[in-house]
Amino acid sequence: MAKKNSAPGKSKQAAIHDQKAIRGNGGELHQIAEGETPVLTTAQGGPVADDQNSLRAGERGPTLIEDFHFREKLFHFDHERIPERVVHARGYGAHGFFETYESLAAFTRADVFQRAGERTPAFVRFSTVAGSKGSFDLARDVRGFAVKIYTQEGNWDLVGNNIPVFFIQDAIKFPDVIHSVKPEPDREFPQAQSAHDNFWDFISLTPESMHMVMWVMSDRAIPRSFRFMEGFGVHTFRFVNARDESTFVKFHWKPKLGLQSVAWNEAVKINGADPDFHRRDLWEAIQSGNFPEWELHVQLFDQDFADGFDFDILDPTKIIPEEVLPTKPVGRLVLDRMPDNFFAETEQVAFMTQNVPPGIDFSDDPLLQGRNFSYLDTQLKRLGSPNFTHLPINAPKCPFQHFQQDGHMAMRNPAGRVNYQPNSWGEGPRESPVKGFRHFASQENGPKMRIRAESFADHYSQARLFFISQTPPEQRHIVDALTFELSKVQTPVIRERMVSHLLNIDETLAKQVGHALGLKAMPEPAEAAMPTRQDLDPSPALSIVARGPKRFEGRKLGIFATDGADAALLDALTAAVTREKAAYELIAPKVGGFTASDGKWIAAHQMLDGGPSVLYDAVVLLPSAEAVADLVDVATARDFVADAFAHCKYIGYVRAALPLLERAGIADVLDEGTIELSDAAGVAAFLKEIGKLRVWPREPSVKLK
Numbered sequence: 001m002a003k004k005n006s007a008p009g010k011s012k013q014a015a016i017h018d019q020k021a022i023r024g025n026g027g028e029l030h031q032i033a034e035g036e037t038p039v040l041t042t043a044q045g046g047p048v049a050d051d052q053n054s055l056r057a058g059e060r061g062p063t064l065i066e067d068f069h070f071r072e073k074l075f076h077f078d079h080e081r082i083p084e085r086v087v088h089a090r091g092y093g094a095h096g097f098f099e100t101y102e103s104l105a106a107f108t109r110a111d112v113f114q115r116a117g118e119r120t121p122a123f124v125r126f127s128t129v130a131g132s133k134g135s136f137d138l139a140r141d142v143r144g145f146a147v148k149i150y151t152q153e154g155n156w157d158l159v160g161n162n163i164p165v166f167f168i169q170d171a172i173k174f175p176d177v178i179h180s181v182k183p184e185p186d187r188e189f190p191q192a193q194s195a196h197d198n199f200w201d202f203i204s205l206t207p208e209s210m211h212m213v214m215w216v217m218s219d220r221a222i223p224r225s226f227r228f229m230e231g232f233g234v235h236t237f238r239f240v241n242a243r244d245e246s247t248f249v250k251f252h253w254k255p256k257l258g259l260q261s262v263a264w265n266e267a268v269k270i271n272g273a274d275p276d277f278h279r280r281d282l283w284e285a286i287q288s289g290n291f292p293e294w295e296l297h298v299q300l301f302d303q304d305f306a307d308g309f310d311f312d313i314l315d316p317t318k319i320i321p322e323e324v325l326p327t328k329p330v331g332r333l334v335l336d337r338m339p340d341n342f343f344a345e346t347e348q349v350a351f352m353t354q355n356v357p358p359g360i361d362f363s364d365d366p367l368l369q370g371r372n373f374s375y376l377d378t379q380l381k382r383l384g385s386p387n388f389t390h391l392p393i394n395a396p397k398c399p400f401q402h403f404q405q406d407g408h409m410a411m412r413n414p415a416g417r418v419n420y421q422p423n424s425w426g427e428g429p430r431e432s433p434v435k436g437f438r439h440f441a442s443q444e445n446g447p448k449m450r451i452r453a454e455s456f457a458d459h460y461s462q463a464r465l466f467f468i469s470q471t472p473p474e475q476r477h478i479v480d481a482l483t484f485e486l487s488k489v490q491t492p493v494i495r496e497r498m499v500s501h502l503l504n505i506d507e508t509l510a511k512q513v514g515h516a517l518g519l520k521a522m523p524e525p526a527e528a529a530m531p532t533r534q535d536l537d538p539s540p541a542l543s544i545v546a547r548g549p550k551r552f553e554g555r556k557l558g559i560f561a562t563d564g565a566d567a568a569l570l571d572a573l574t575a576a577v578t579r580e581k582a583a584y585e586l587i588a589p590k591v592g593g594f595t596a597s598d599g600k601w602i603a604a605h606q607m608l609d610g611g612p613s614v615l616y617d618a619v620v621l622l623p624s625a626e627a628v629a630d631l632v633d634v635a636t637a638r639d640f641v642a643d644a645f646a647h648c649k650y651i652g653y654v655r656a657a658l659p660l661l662e663r664a665g666i667a668d669v670l671d672e673g674t675i676e677l678s679d680a681a682g683v684a685a686f687l688k689e690i691g692k693l694r695v696w697p698r699e700p701s702v703k704l705k
Contacts, residue, residue: 044072077374090192092226098296100330125346126278127143137278147253161234173206207501228554236313256295312453323539344393361439364444463505500525552577555690563594568597568679589627624656632663641664649695673689
């Protein structure tokens, strides 16, 4: 029989659940009365008054070290995974160098920016955020873009992402957003996916996340490869020069090859065909000598600009559009060597935002303040010792000396009698007020409190700015992504709540998503702390398509050939691709290869079943007429063509391939992106055309998802 205080018709199990029996750390059960909300406490049992804001000096001041709740929350989060990283677990790295373009001594005394043309060793680790080490590369996710530059004044870690904003404004919420996106704890799935109730429940209750949501639901979250994505320092930092003058700075990494992403349907199929797609791409590019390269750009501005900007420059959910403040190129990053051992280098590398050389300093961005506090805990847990800097990948490449000693994994200790200072023996290193790190002497005042600055309260205007800055195909992809993700949410009220937020971003966007989800009626717009601004001009710099490349360099062409393939055309194609500094793979019915029309045996890189068109940026069909008669009945051959067309890729073909195009269902809808090749001149024109990468006018007709 149901308990007396349970609702009619409820099971005994549900009634017991309604009583909210909470088990304490000692195993004892504490009953919570029905309808009563339990009070959040620390692990020591102390009630928590504010779990949304860290303790700071004034509403825009720095985070205070005495914030024990924040400290405990981040401490525990940093130690949750054994042994992999809690976030950014799946990563891949490479060595290279950073080359300075010109002296920036007017802005910063950082040694790395003093001499034009100087090259400084660097290591970069790219990663996904949500998945475990064993997840796939092309999850819809934020990508980590962490750079360690081994300067002559110590290591500089620019620990960023491929998206310039983040979900939250205060680091105290970081465990919450990551817990929400990770596999749900009672079932340990879904893996490397945000399409589930927990994530969207948190997001729909966190309006400050709306700008980031637009980015993550865009094509930015499914990049073609590491080589085709931007990187951002996310936060506002400071440059400090030799006169202790401060200039605010934001860091941007811009890929030499331009931006490129894949379609969602394509990403799903790539994960099935090659879950190491991004890793393989970086490996092959470096091994072939086509070294990936990015330019470091900075946005520099003073306090007057900060005070006059429409949004708070300390808010990590906001950007400064490049049209408002142009970026300045100051150096380049080149990756030219893979690690000798993945574990020793890529897995054991330790990045920390607080690793900055003299001349680079922090702002009071509350998310950055929390990261500075948290990362040391992370490395201690993950690498098992305070001596993780003894590992070669983490050790500075400049002279270093200190009095730190002993501990697990201590591979070097101070020599001699003295391990402290000051001392009377005249031994050991001493601090240097001239050469040492000096924090910028900013003026801070205000009451000690947990508070969010009023200037952080506009959660929708820049989300709208991002959406209206996208081209029509990119806007469709955002609609499709939101629809797909929310369709996996089983709780209707969460779906409705998200649509209510979308109404504050763009009414058309909200209605398209609401209609696709089958909402019977549109909800009211979510309550907004500040109204959405309608006067912000679109920023073309935020669009991948609008800034798309005009060349095929760095991409890969898939050439499907059979016995009897036109040898002259094949030679012309491979030569043209090589001149373009691109790559190609030959796909054949059998991996052994095929005999070309001139009788020459040519080895293939892939067999048809293992080389689907999703692995390539464009494809060419070079079958003989005899081979096509059999291919039209082969499902993988039809899929090769149909997928390439559906994903808006350029398709080159010889006339003999027409029956295959017909059986793939595209012969009647051939467009400017399906190009017949008959001679070497046609090949040159084809290579020029595929530099555009995608045939976006085709997309509405194929209803690509």
